[in-house]
Amino acid sequence: MAAGIELGGKVAVVTGAGRGIGRAMALALAKAGAAVIVNDLDVATTDEVVRSIRGGGGKATGAVGAIGDSAAADQCVETAVSSFGRLDIMITNAGNLRDRVLWNTSDEDFDQVIATHLRGTFTCARAAARHFRTAGEGGRLILMASLAGQRGNFGQTAYGAAKAGIAAMARTWSMELAKAKVTVNAIVPNALTRMTETIPVFAPYAAMAERGEPLPEHLRSNIGIGTAEDVAPLAVFLSSDRAAGISGQCIGLGGDRLSLWQHPQEKQFALHHGGWTAEAIAETWPGMFEGAMESVGIEMGEI
Numbered sequence: 657m658a659a660g661i662e663l664g665g666k667v668a669v670v671t672g673a674g675r676g677i678g679r680a681m682a683l684a685l686a687k688a689g690a691a692v693i694v695n696d697l698d699v700a701t702t703d704e705v706v707r708s709i710r711g712g713g714g715k716a717t718g719a720v721g722a723i724g725d726s727a728a729a730d731q732c733v734e735t736a737v738s739s740f741g742r743l744d745i746m747i748t749n750a751g752n753l754r755d756r757v758l759w760n761t762s763d764e765d766f767d768q769v770i771a772t773h774l775r776g777t778f779t780c781a782r783a784a785a786r787h788f789r790t791a792g793e794g795g796r797l798i799l800m801a802s803l804a805g806q807r808g809n810f811g812q813t814a815y816g817a818a819k820a821g822i823a824a825m826a827r828t829w830s831m832e833l834a835k836a837k838v839t840v841n842a843i844v845p846n847a848l849t850r851m852t853e854t855i856p857v858f859a860p861y862a863a864m865a866e867r868g869e870p871l872p873e874h875l876r877s878n879i880g881i882g883t884a885e886d887v888a889p890l891a892v893f894l895s896s897d898r899a900a901g902i903s904g905q906c907i908g909l910g911g912d913r914l915s916l917w918q919h920p921q922e923k924q925f926a927l928h929h930g931g932w933t934a935e936a937i938a939e940t941w942p943g944m945f946e947g948a949m950e951s952v953g954i955e956m957g958e959i
Contacts, residue, residue, distance in 0.1 A: 658804065661770050661893060661896050662896070663895055664689035665739075666744040667692075667736050667740040667744050668682075668685050668690045668745035668747060669732045669780070670692060670693070670694060670749055670894060671693055671696075671723045671732065671780055672695065672696060672751055672801070673694045673696055673749065674696030674697070674698060675696075675701065675738060675849075676849040676884045677800075677887050679883040679958075680887065681708060681857060681946070682705055682709065682716070683705070683712075683888070683894065683923035684892050685891065686715065686938075687712065688892050688896075689714075690715075690745065690865070690903055691739070691740045693716070693718075694709070694716055695719045695720070695728075697722055697725065698720070699741065705718075711815035714722070717735060718735075719731055719735040723748075723750035723773075723780065726782075728776075728779070728780075729784075730783050732780060733746075733787050738789070741939060742791065742793075743787050743788070743795070744793075745795065745796040746795070746798070748776065748777040748781060750772055750903050751770070751772055751776075751800065752768060752772045752773070752879065753815060754769050755767075756813065756844055757811050758812075758813050761813050765814060766813065766814045768815070770818050774824065775796060777799055779799075781799070781825070781829065782852075785797070785829070785836075789832070789833075792801040794836065794837030794838055794839075795837075796839055796894060796895050797826075797833070798837070798841070799823075799825065799840070800819075800822065800843055801819050801820075801844045802815070802819035802845070805817075805820040805821075805823055806844060806906065806953045807952060807955070808954075809953065809954050810953065811926065813872065824875065826842040826904060827904050830903040832903075834903065837899065839902060839903040840864045841894055841903060842905070842906045843890055843902070843906075843908075843909065844909075844917060845887040845910060846908065846909070846911070846913075847881065847883055847884045847886060847887050847910060848861055854928045857938025861897055866909075871883070876911030876913070877913060879911070880915070882910055886909065886911055886912075887909050887910065905917075923948060923950075924948045926940050938948075
């Protein structure tokens with residue numbers, strides 16, 4: 657973590673903080689001086705993270721509940737205010753996976769992922785935004801996007817859709833909340849967690865990380881994937897006063913690789929006065945657009 661980042665006096669909510677990236681961010685925020693509301697589904701898991709923070713001299717309390725509906729979001733905000741008197745940072749990390757190719761994705765699979773990732777981000781951000789605007793002291797919304805939402809990924813219909821939506825919400829909310837001095841950014845993490853350990857190519861590296869062994873340099877630098885702890889410093893930085901001028905961005909961190917993602921924008925255009933016919937499009941496409949088409953999928957390189 658960069659020296660000199662201090663979050664003393666700030667209060668943060670981290671959803672899905674019982675394990676993985678959420679846990680790492682909660683611990684890092686507390687180490688930097690923030691009081692942390694630890695949210696997760698399970699009481700025992702939540703309490704373990706709270707004890708870890710308190711054992712290190714930090715301040716924390718739990719807010720157990722399934723992220724998705726308004727009640728859970730309101731509970732997180734209310735716990736922050738009742739326990740520590742304020743809320744400064746909302747990190748919407750809670751998530752789940754139901755990986756299926758399109759034709760095998762059930763309504764239930766799709767709805768569960770959307771409810772937790774997309775709706776859960778919306779309800780928690782809305783609850784925090786309402787508090788920030790009333791309190792009048794600014795704030796931080798830190799959302800969790802994904803490589804799958806930026807590039808697409810085979811077998812991740814619901815997850816990719818939710819994460820793409822979260823990136824879009826970050827851009828929209830950065831405009832809506834600018835007057836209230838609330839910054840909104842999305843982290844694009846790349847880490848070996850329980851969500852990636854089921855991917856065969858990553859399984860041996862996930863086992864290495866679990867044992868505390870250092871990951872290969874090519875994995876950390878060329879592919880930009882590391883541990884959950886590697887992602888946490890970005891949450892600390894974005895929560896700090898030194899990130900006050902950063903908003904509406906998708907920022908990646910994995911292993912040794914920090915990156916800023918481009919927003920989608922018009923890349924190439926052609927005009928056909930009087931409007932286009934299908935035949936005119938067919939004639940124009942090869943010379944004007946065919947060579948400019950974008951690739952899809954997460955680029956892994958050599959693993």
